Amino acid sequence: MDATANGEKGLHARVLESLGPAITAGDHPPGTVLRTDELAERFDVSRTVIREAVRVLESMHLVASRRRVGVTVRPTEEWNVYDPRVIGWRLAGRDRPRQLRSLTVLRSAVEPVAAGLAARHATPAQCAALTEHAMGMVATSRGQQLDAYLVHDTAFHAVVLSASGNEMFARLAEVVAAVLTGRTQHHVMFTDPDPAAVTLHVQVAEAIRTGDAARAEALTRQITAGAMAELDVLAP
Amino acid sequence: MDATANGEKGLHARVLESLGPAITAGDHPPGTVLRTDELAERFDVSRTVIREAVRVLESMHLVASRRRVGVTVRPTEEWNVYDPRVIGWRLAGRDRPRQLRSLTVLRSAVEPVAAGLAARHATPAQCAALTEHAMGMVATSRGQQLDAYLVHDTAFHAVVLSASGNEMFARLAEVVAAVLTGRTQHHVMFTDPDPAAVTLHVQVAEAIRTGDAARAEALTRQITAGAMAELDVLAP
DNA sequence: CCTCGAAACTTCGTATACAGAACGTCTCGT
DNA sequence: ACGAGACGTTCTGTATACGAAGTTTCGAGG
Numbered sequence: 001m002d003a004t005a006n007g008e009k010g011l012h013a014r015v016l017e018s019l020g021p022a023i024t025a026g027d028h029p030p031g032t033v034l035r036t037d038e039l040a041e042r043f044d045v046s047r048t049v050i051r052e053a054v055r056v057l058e059s060m061h062l063v064a065s066r067r068r069v070g071v072t073v074r075p076t077e078e079w080n081v082y083d084p085r086v087i088g089w090r091l092a093g094r095d096r097p098r099q100l101r102s103l104t105v106l107r108s109a110v111e112p113v114a115a116g117l118a119a120r121h122a123t124p125a126q127c128a129a130l131t132e133h134a135m136g137m138v139a140t141s142r143g144q145q146l147d148a149y150l151v152h153d154t155a156f157h158a159v160v161l162s163a164s165g166n167e168m169f170a171r172l173a174e175v176v177a178a179v180l181t182g183r184t185q186h187h188v189m190f191t192d193p194d195p196a197a198v199t200l201h202v203q204v205a206e207a208i209r210t211g212d213a214a215r216a217e218a219l220t221r222q223i224t225a226g227a228m229a230e231l232d233v234l235a236p
Numbered sequence: 237m238d239a240t241a242n243g244e245k246g247l248h249a250r251v252l253e254s255l256g257p258a259i260t261a262g263d264h265p266p267g268t269v270l271r272t273d274e275l276a277e278r279f280d281v282s283r284t285v286i287r288e289a290v291r292v293l294e295s296m297h298l299v300a301s302r303r304r305v306g307v308t309v310r311p312t313e314e315w316n317v318y319d320p321r322v323i324g325w326r327l328a329g330r331d332r333p334r335q336l337r338s339l340t341v342l343r344s345a346v347e348p349v350a351a352g353l354a355a356r357h358a359t360p361a362q363c364a365a366l367t368e369h370a371m372g373m374v375a376t377s378r379g380q381q382l383d384a385y386l387v388h389d390t391a392f393h394a395v396v397l398s399a400s401g402n403e404m405f406a407r408l409a410e411v412v413a414a415v416l417t418g419r420t421q422h423h424v425m426f427t428d429p430d431p432a433a434v435t436l437h438v439q440v441a442e443a444i445r446t447g448d449a450a451r452a453e454a455l456t457r458q459i460t461a462g463a464m465a466e467l468d469v470l471a472p
Numbered sequence: 473c474c475t476c477g478a479a480a481c482t483t484c485g486t487a488t489a490c491a492g493a494a495c496g497t498c499t500c501g502t
Numbered sequence: 503a504c505g506a507g508a509c510g511t512t513c514t515g516t517a518t519a520c521g522a523a524g525t526t527t528c529g530a531g532g
Contacts, residue, residue, distance in 0.1 A: 082318035
């Protein structure tokens with residue numbers, strides 16, 4: 001929603017969108033020191049703007065600002081890897097494979113449990129949305145309609161995560177969306193989705209609708225297992 | 237001007253530590269409009285400092301800053317609930333029960349998978365640490381040594397998450413620590429830990445050491461199931 | 473009377489200048 | 503050689519001015 005509408009979003013945001021990816025991509029390896037004056041000159045903005053950008057970077061634990069020494073890039077292990085912006089930057093950068101793998105593993109842990117909870121908590125409206133998107137996936141699963149398929153796939157998983165009733169799960173929707181989008185971008189228009197996966201989605205929708213938590217969880221586990229298997233092809 | 241050594245940290249951090257909890261606790265309900273001038277006066281700092289704090293709040297998606305209208309508090313569903321600081325604030329505030337429940341559910345999804353991965357990836361050093369902490373838990377499980385027990389318990393789970401080899405899992409260590417600490421604080425020195433749970437930890441350490449992923453996962457699932465069961469007692 | 477549009481006002485956004493504090497480094501004295 | 507203190511660099515905070523943008527209001531025209 002808010003992300004990357006780079007028209008004129010504020011100077012500090014532009015600095016952030018340039019500095020952040022540079023750091024996460026490793027252009028400034030951990031330990032590198034950046035000085036605010038230098039940055040101000042490099043981006044041709046005032047120090048005030050730089051300081052605001054640095055504050056945000058600091059809140060992501062990407063950098064630490066200390067007097068006399070400068071703004072130092074923190075080691076990778078300390079980064080706030082759950083920050084959607086950090087995820088986006090890493091996904092766009094050079095360790096995209098690693099990030100994709102991490103996120104897929106996270107998916108494989110969270111989504112089955114979320115599906116199980118959804119089977120117990122989903123509202124009728126959510127169940128309806130689920131079956132609708134599952135049908136949509138079926139309808140678009142053949143004949144080079146990957147974009148339309150992706151929309152339904154993303155929406156399906158978002159509804160499941162939301163229906164789980166757990167806010168932490170719900171907030172992973174955009175992460176899952178990023179993973180699914182990434183996969184589609186690599187399939188680039190050549191192979192239709194796996195029919196077995198489509199069937200699984202339909203069955204998950206049904207299991208959630210009928211309140212069969214164990215079945216919803218097991219089926220979703222099969223879906224994520226498939227995603228894990230695909231990973232070896234996608235990520236080197 | 238007051239020139240007293242008011243705080244060790246920066247001014248903006250102090251504003252943040254006051255504004256953040258206020259927002260997450262609901263003192264400023266979603267939709268509330270805050271003006272930078274007003275905040276500057278309220279905290280007796282310059283607008284620059286306020287704006288830096290607001291930037292960080294904005295990066296957490298707690299607020300949105302718009303011209304002419306002010307800084308508006310965003311709806312709860314949009315908050316970055318994975319930001320450690322947001323978690324901490326909510327854990328300290330009035331919807332602590334909800335947060336505790338969310339985190340425990342997240343634990344129950346992630347930790348079993350992490351344990352399974354740890355069984356395949358753990359280094360000998362990590363295995364040693366695991367058995368050490370498991371033994372420590374055994375040693376401190378009786379006789380009102382809850383503090384020492386908590387240290388070993390926390391360390392145990394941190395090692396498991398780290399040994400999974402997944403950076404996203406590893407970063408959940410502090411979250412798990414927060415949950416475990418919260419639990420201990422409520423048990424307040426009256427009941428010793430459940431012996432069955434202690435045994436499970438020892439068995440998990442063994443399963444990971446012997447590379448039995450399925451067993452490590454199943455056992456950890458029992459541990460988290462226990463935590464979920466406890467939850468009904470702890471969180472209203 | 474209603475609608476459309478422009479001006480004005482309010483608030484955030486950016487730039488600049490300066491004072492203060494902290495931390496590394498360099499030098500000097502023992 | 504080694505430690506303590508002075509120094510300089512760089513971040514931190516403050517104050518102020520101007521610009522931009524949106525909301526609101528007021529007025530003109532239909």
